[in-house]
Amino acid sequence: MAVVLAILMAIANKPVRKYRVVLYVIVVIIEAYFVFSKYFEYDLITDNRQITSMLTMGILSEALFAVVAYMGCLPSNHWITKRFKSVRAELSVMGCIMGFAQMIYYANSFVQFFNGELSTGRTIACIATLVLLCLMIPLMLTSFYCVRANMKQSSWKKLQKTSYIFYFMLWVHILGLYGNFNGGLTDIFSGKHGETLECYTVIWGVYFILRFCKFLYDRHKGVKSDDGIIQDDDDLVPARGD
Template identity: 35%
Template structure:
C-alpha cells in the first residue's frame, strides 16, 4: 500500500506503460509455462522470483487488497486521496495479473472436466475462479477511462457493486485453496484477517456515510 501511495503520481501519468508491461509479463509467463500447472525447471532464477508470486496469485491478491482497502478508508485522509486517484489503474493491473494465476487452472479444469471429481478441492477452486473472472471482466473493462466516459455515472456506480461479489469469490477461492488443498492454515488465517478487517472497515464507513446523509 505504501508503494501505491508513494508512486501514485507516476502510475497515473504513465498508466499505459504500466499496462503494457503488465500484459507483457502475464503473456510471457503463460507462454513460458505453456499453460502447465508447475514452474519449468529451466526457468532462470531471476524469472522464478517474478513468476512465483505471479502464478500463485500473490501479486494480484496484494493489488486487489490495496484496491479493497482504498474503498474502506477515510476519504478525507491524504493517503486515501492518493490511492483513490489510481484506484482504477490498480484495478486494471490486478485484473491483468489475475489472469496469469487463473488461466492455467481454468484450462486444466476444462481439459479434465469429464474425469474430475466435481466435489474435489481443485474443482471447487476452478469453479470459483471461473465465476470470479466472469464478474471481473465488466469491472476490468469499465475501469479503463476511455470506456468509463461512455457509461452513465449511475450505471457505472451500480456496476462497481459487483466488486464485492468478486472479493467474496476470491476469499472463498483462497479459503478452499489453503484449507482443503495445500493445508496451509497459517496463510488461511492471514487472509481471513485481511478480508475480515476490510469487511469491518467497509461496513463502518457505510454506516458513517448513511448517518451523514440523514
C-alpha cells in the same frame, strides 16, 4: 510488495496516470514471459520460486485487490485517501491483468473441472475462478475512462457494487485452494496450508467489517465522496480511470 507498489504509485501519481498504458503493457509482457514458460519450456531469467509464484499463482494479484479494497476504508476526505484513490484504477487494471495470467497458467484445471477430475477443494476454487472471470471482465473494462464516459452514472455504480461479490469470491477461491475438506467444517483450517487460509480470512474479514463500519459512519455523517462523478460508493474496484 503490493503495499509498497501502491505507495510508490500514489507518490508518483501524475506520471503513473499519464503513462498508464505503458505500465499496462509492461505488466502484460512480464506476466506473459513467466506464464508461457510453462507451455513453451524456456528457461526464466530467475529460478526464485517466490517471484515466479507471485506472478503466476495470483499472489500479487490478490494482494493488489486487497490494497485497492482497503483504500475504500480510509476517511473519504483525507488527502492521503485522495492520493491513493488517484491510482486505484491503475492498480485495479494491473491486478486484473495478473488475474487473467493466473487463469491461463492453470488452464488445465478447467479441463479437469469439466471432466470431473478435481477434488472438492479444487472444484470450489475452479467454480470461484469462473465467477471471478465473469465479474472481472466488465469491472476491468469499466476501469477505463473511455468506457466509463459512455455509461450512465447509475449503470456504472450498479455494476461496481458487484465488486463486493468479487472480493468475497476471491476469499472463496483461496478457501478452495487451501481448505481441508477431508473432515467436517471445523477441520477446514487444519490442513497443510491452514495458516495461509487463516491469514486471508482475517484480511478479507477485517475489510468487510471496516467497510461496513465506514458505510454506517458516512451515512450517519452525511459524508459524500469528493469524486466529481461518483457521489457515494466511489471506493469500489476497479476504480475509475481518468
